[in-house]
Amino acid sequence: MASPLLLDKKHQARQQFDDKWPGMKPTVVKILKQLGVSTVEWQDLFWDVHKVTLWDEKGVLKIFEALKCVVSEYIKAVKQIIMKENDDSVLLKTYVMEWTKFFAQCPYISKPFKSLESHSAQNNSGKADAVKVTESVSVKKLMLDTWNEIIFSNINHKLQSSAMKLVYEERIGESFDPQLVIGVRESYVNLCYNEADKLRIYCDNFEKAYLEATRHFYISIASQYLDDNGVEKYMDYAHSKIIEEEERALRYLETSKECNSCHLLSEVCVKSLVSDVKVSILEDCPGFIAANQTDKLLKMFHLVDRVANGVEPMITHLEDHVIATGLMEMMDAAATITTDSEKYVERLLMLYRRYSVLVKEAFDDDPRFLTARDKSFKKVINDTTIFNLDLSTNNKSSSKTAPESKCPELLANFCDMLLRKSVFSKKLTSDEIEAKLKEVLLVLKYVDNKDVFMRYHKAHLTRRLILDCSTDSDLEENMVEWLRDVGMPADYINKLARMFQDIKVSEDLNQEFKDINKMRSTMTDNISIKILNAGAWARSSERVAVSLPPTLEDLIPEVEEFYRGKHSGRKLQWIHLMSNGVLTFVSELGKYDIEVTTFQMAVLFAWNERRNDKLSFHDLRLATELPESELRRTLWSLIAFPKLKRQILLCEPAVQSSKELHENSSFCVNHNFAIIKSGKVQKRGKVNFIGRLQLSTEKHREEDNEAIVALRILRIQEGIVRIMKMRKTISNAQLHTELVEILKNMFIPQKKMIKEQIELLIDHKYMKRDENNINKFIYLA
Known part of the structure; x- marks a missing residue:
């Protein structure tokens, strides 16, 4: 049996609601219709709601249900106003206007009824479904849900269709009020009250429709525009349309942080305008690259780079172009570059600069294209089509190797031209030589067989140090450090550094030897002895037999005796192959100083006591004790020196190469030998017969x-x-x-x-x- 007190409270709650609601309802209607509400009416609404909510939950729910009826009646009236419009533009305008008024009033309606929510939360504290009850009496949610149920769900597709028509009109150049589309968009965004998924209604409806309309618009005209106008104009069109749509998206789509509508729109545009016609666009890429049309390539790059992996075909085309044109130009210049290391390096650097400019101007120095340039340029440098270096030997224990590029040898030769006193290096300043050496290092980083470069560079350095023909000793040592900086192994670099140390130590020993022996020999001042460490210079143990002039032969014991006095237990090994000297040659036309190798000196000394005799190849071999191969090469350097118009030795019969020399070939001194400059015979002068002669045997x-x-x-x-x-x-x-x-x-x-x-x-x-x-x-x- 119910308590009399409880029955009285229920009756009082029912009476309280029945008494208060008739006075509350007009004020609610005025707020919904944006009519004037006095301060007294506004305050009374708060007070009446508070009184009702003092009683149990049924009183709260009664107010909530009554409020729902009032809101429903108002929204139904609005629906009639909206639905009577047949014109799309007028329909949108009416909807946006009514929605804006309604949404603006939602916060005002919610304020007086806020106590409904707080009262529900208090009564349900500690209950598992407290949050659900609180949400169920949310006034703002009530209003939005009611609008959705009565108007939006019935007019949704029509709204979307009308909004997309307006956007279409804008795309084809017609004018309209953009606030209509913006207003529709805002209604979609604000209709969902669920904070966890606030944009659900917008994403499922407006965003989806906008993206589909955009896709349909461009997919129908992209291919046709491309066919009618060509790739170049189409790239301008596609780029401008993507920018245009991205700007339009900022107006008509939601741009909040939690929304990615603009990104999705960009993807749709890229797919319709680029991805779907990418193959047709890229067909012109090889032609643009070949014609060096960097402006068109840049447009193409920026366009297709919007597509995932879109630039891969462009990268492939660039690589193919670099390899094809690089090898073709190298082959066209093969006759020159295979014999002239300067022209070879200049040709490579010219190609490298050209491709670097192409990548910069056409692809904005994009790392992917820089990598493609490096990859393909490396293939050009290491190609073995034009010339190659075969490291295979007759030694059966050695592994058979495939031919390699001769590039490292030519690079080393070019470095030698720069670092050696030559006609080429004399034309350059130290700064210009340094700049060219660094260009060589730039090319060197693309070379696969860098160890071959180091071998040749060391051989050239050996010759320069022994012949004292370096352009600049500081540049020589700097070059070693630069090689270290580009990643050459420490053991290679350390050996080069030790060579400089050996030369400095050798100079001290040489001076000391001269000081000790100047009283004993008149030759001492004219002799420069280089005592070098075999471990650093790493020369072969092979000794080439040669019969030295008596003056030099007599000096050898003196040097050995001096060295044994300085270093006991060490063995001296004479490397005549690497020795050289200066002779004074007197002809009938003048007196000339000639720089020669020891082998050349031995050959010329065969005529020292018989200047007018003819000597056979056999006679010279007996006189010099040189091996046949070395004698052939030495004789050829004296009878066919390319820089001289008159040779120092004459051969009968005449030959075209050293291989044609035979046992019965006859040689004699040319008494009409002279240095000729500008067609005039010089009575004095100096000739370097050493030149580019390799200081090594086969x-x-x-x-x-x-x-x-x-x-x-x-x-x-x-x-x-x-x-x-x-x-x-x-x-x-x-x-x-x-x-x-x-x-x-x-x-x-x-x-x-x-x-x-x-x-x-x-x-x-x-x-x-x-x-x-x-x-x-x-x-x-």
């Missing part, structure tokens, strides 16, 4: 090749063992990859050579194959 060259291959083998073995020691277990593919990464600063190891060294290390128990997988290796400690 056997030395073979030994150098063997040394390069042998060192590569050791480097590969060292790298494999280091990787295996660190990894313990590794696949064959990964081992190859890591090994190339370790060795790439000096050379790119060939797969065949790697395979051979793996087998060798397996045989020597450094590693083994996995029993279950032959492509996996295991380190053996």
